[in-house]
Amino acid sequence: MDMTHSPNPQHRKTAPCQAACPAGVDVPRYIRALRNGRFTEALSIVREQLPFAAACAFACTHPCESACSRQWVDGALAIRDLKRAAVELADSAPAPPEVPPRTGKRVAIVGSGPAGMSAAWWLSAKGHEVVVFEERHAPGGMLRHAIPEYRLPERFLEKDFQWISSIGVCLRTNVRIDVPETLLREGFDAVLLATGAWKSLRLNIPGETEAMVMDGLKLLQDIRSGQTPSVGRRVVVIGGGNTAMDAARVCRRLGASVTLVYRRTRKEMPALVEEIEAALEEGVRMRFSAAPIRIEPNRVKCVRMRLGEPDASGRARPIPTRKQFALDTSTLIVAIGQGVSVPEGIRGTRYGTIEIDEQTGRTSIPSIFACGDTVIGPSSIIEAVAQGKLTAAAIDRHLGGSGTIDSLSPDGCADPSSAEPLPPGHARTRLQRRRPALRIQDWDLVEQGLKASSAMTEAGRCLSCDIRWFEVKVEAELCKDCGYCREACPSRVFARSDEFNAGGYRPAVVLRGDDCVGCMRCVYICPDFAIHVRELGTRENKEIGTDRRSPQ
Numbered sequence: 001m002d003m004t005h006s007p008n009p010q011h012r013k014t015a016p017c018q019a020a021c022p023a024g025v026d027v028p029r030y031i032r033a034l035r036n037g038r039f040t041e042a043l044s045i046v047r048e049q050l051p052f053a054a055a056c057a058f059a060c061t062h063p064c065e066s067a068c069s070r071q072w073v074d075g076a077l078a079i080r081d082l083k084r085a086a087v088e089l090a091d092s093a094p095a096p097p098e099v100p101p102r103t104g105k106r107v108a109i110v111g112s113g114p115a116g117m118s119a120a121w122w123l124s125a126k127g128h129e130v131v132v133f134e135e136r137h138a139p140g141g142m143l144r145h146a147i148p149e150y151r152l153p154e155r156f157l158e159k160d161f162q163w164i165s166s167i168g169v170c171l172r173t174n175v176r177i178d179v180p181e182t183l184l185r186e187g188f189d190a191v192l193l194a195t196g197a198w199k200s201l202r203l204n205i206p207g208e209t210e211a212m213v214m215d216g217l218k219l220l221q222d223i224r225s226g227q228t229p230s231v232g233r234r235v236v237v238i239g240g241g242n243t244a245m246d247a248a249r250v251c252r253r254l255g256a257s258v259t260l261v262y263r264r265t266r267k268e269m270p271a272l273v274e275e276i277e278a279a280l281e282e283g284v285r286m287r288f289s290a291a292p293i294r295i296e297p298n299r300v301k302c303v304r305m306r307l308g309e310p311d312a313s314g315r316a317r318p319i320p321t322r323k324q325f326a327l328d329t330s331t332l333i334v335a336i337g338q339g340v341s342v343p344e345g346i347r348g349t350r351y352g353t354i355e356i357d358e359q360t361g362r363t364s365i366p367s368i369f370a371c372g373d374t375v376i377g378p379s380s381i382i383e384a385v386a387q388g389k390l391t392a393a394a395i396d397r398h399l400g401g402s403g404t405i406d407s408l409s410p411d412g413c414a415d416p417s418s419a420e421p422l423p424p425g426h427a428r429t430r431l432q433r434r435r436p437a438l439r440i441q442d443w444d445l446v447e448q449g450l451k452a453s454s455a456m457t458e459a460g461r462c463l464s465c466d467i468r469w470f471e472v473k474v475e476a477e478l479c480k481d482c483g484y485c486r487e488a489c490p491s492r493v494f495a496r497s498d499e500f501n502a503g504g505y506r507p508a509v510v511l512r513g514d515d516c517v518g519c520m521r522c523v524y525i526c527p528d529f530a531i532h533v534r535e536l537g538t539r540e541n542k543e544i545g546t547d548r549r550s551p552q
């Protein structure tokens with residue numbers, strides 16, 4: 001029995017990073033452009049799928065990096081930092097896309113955050129007239145009004161809005177829409193609700209009306225609007241998400257000592273790991289497994305928690321113990337999560353979000369759609385952007401269009417000759433962080449972007465998983481069904497055969513050979529030397545049979 005999978009290297013496949021990106025950004029292609037120092041081209045490739053290229057370059061949760069195949073070699077690529085390099089080092093703005101002929105259909109979008117503006121972009125790209133209504137003085141939702149300047153500078157966010165405007169999206173600020181149906185009566189053919197999750201959740205404990213209690217989101221908005229809230233010298237922040245982390249770091253910049261209280265352990269914190277690390281570096285103290293139970297003037301009483309069985313979120317449920325302690329505080333900041341305001345006449349879910357039809361994106365009112373945090377609750381920028389794109393497709397269908405809003409570029413293999421990656425041992429390039437003592441003195445960016453040469457080197461680590469092909473072969477008679485290959489393979493290439501080999505074992509079979517990224521984990525882990533992996537080359541250079549790495 002010889003179980004060989006021989007793929008067809010004429011085709012391009014979806015790399016793990018692109019598959020993991022909710023917006024489907026063509027990561028390997030823009031990385032190849034970067035590798036050759038073509039920063040403007042890289043930026044325009046990012047923008048093919050992502051109108052918020054700049055916002056995501058600074059503040060994305062980068063799920064692509066968790067999927068990157070290079071992590072099995074010597075560390076995932078710094079994909080977000082490379083996107084930032086494209087944004088910062090592009091010498092000109094990419095040429096705006098051609099605006100297609102108008103369809104005569106009009107769409108109103110309520111809310112100008114990442115979900116609403118992403119939908120606006122794609123609907124405009126389909127030829128519909130789009131008007132975005134924003135109740136604040138400037139567009140951007142959380143991006144502009146909550147994320148601190150040291151994480152997402154406004155000058156870069158402006159680039160995203162210039163880009164989105166270039167396709168003809170009309171923006172009307174300082175307009176509040178309370179009853180979305182009025183927009184239908186005004187002649188819009190469809191309405192999209194993308195107002196976000198701005199309603200801060202309450203602790204519901206005694207003393208919450210004390211004057212020293214402050215809402216974390218309100219604090220961040222005040223800071224972004226140029227105010228300097230007075231928080232005193234000792235701040236306690238309640239919460240473990242990114243808003244809590246932002247609030248804590250902002251208070252350090254306001255000169256306060258900060259203690260953050262979170263009811264689970266650090267491992268369960270929903271905030272990004274790098275945000276937690278940055279907060280700790282900046283001197284934020286963290287009290288884990290604790291929750292507030294009573295607020296008194298200048299003091300908060302807390303109870304120690306222990307972790308029980310997993311709850312609905314899949315995380316261990318915090319259970320109060322009998323141990324209590326108190327923290328002195330001049331300001332108590334509550335940042336335990338956000339909810340959604342469901343507009344009048346629209347049906348909500350039991351989670352307090354807007355109910356939609358999963359297939360069509362429609363709310364309980366025909367021709368009114370919803371997306372983003374209003375539907376899924378507080379989420380990341382990239383999830384909101386992806387939601388906007390999906391809902392734009394649904395609205396396009398509703399308006400008589402095809403609902404097809406993009407496809408993988410068939411000619412997207414620029415520079416295949418540069419696809420040969422740097423060999424193992426080239427560790428991920430790290431961004432330089434300013435010293436914590438300096439950065440809490442101002443609102444400037446914490447991390448310095450990559451220089452052109454560093455960005456090109458980091459891009460050179462990319463394995464070009466989209467255009468490199470491998471032949472995976474299992475010598476079934478040698479296999480003793482230990483299952484190590486199935487466990488080790490990040491691409492889930494192997495399955496277990498239904499048949500038995502001569503030794504009476506059910507050997508490994510190659511089920512999804514096209515997904516092999518050539519990490520060689522299976523080859524090294526197989527105790528029976530039954531697996532062989534051979535590189536077949538890239539789509540363009542067709543060096544079929546180039547056996548570079550397999551120790552056969």
Ligand code: SF4
Pocket residue numbers: 015016017018027028031067068069070077079461462463464465466
């Ligand atoms: S190595 Fe490159 S193509 Fe492969 S997953 Fe990582 S970034 Fe994507």
Ligand code: SF4
Pocket residue numbers: 470472488489490491492493515516517518519520521522523533
């Ligand atoms: S088949 Fe082997 S070389 Fe290919 S991805 Fe899986 S473990 Fe890595």
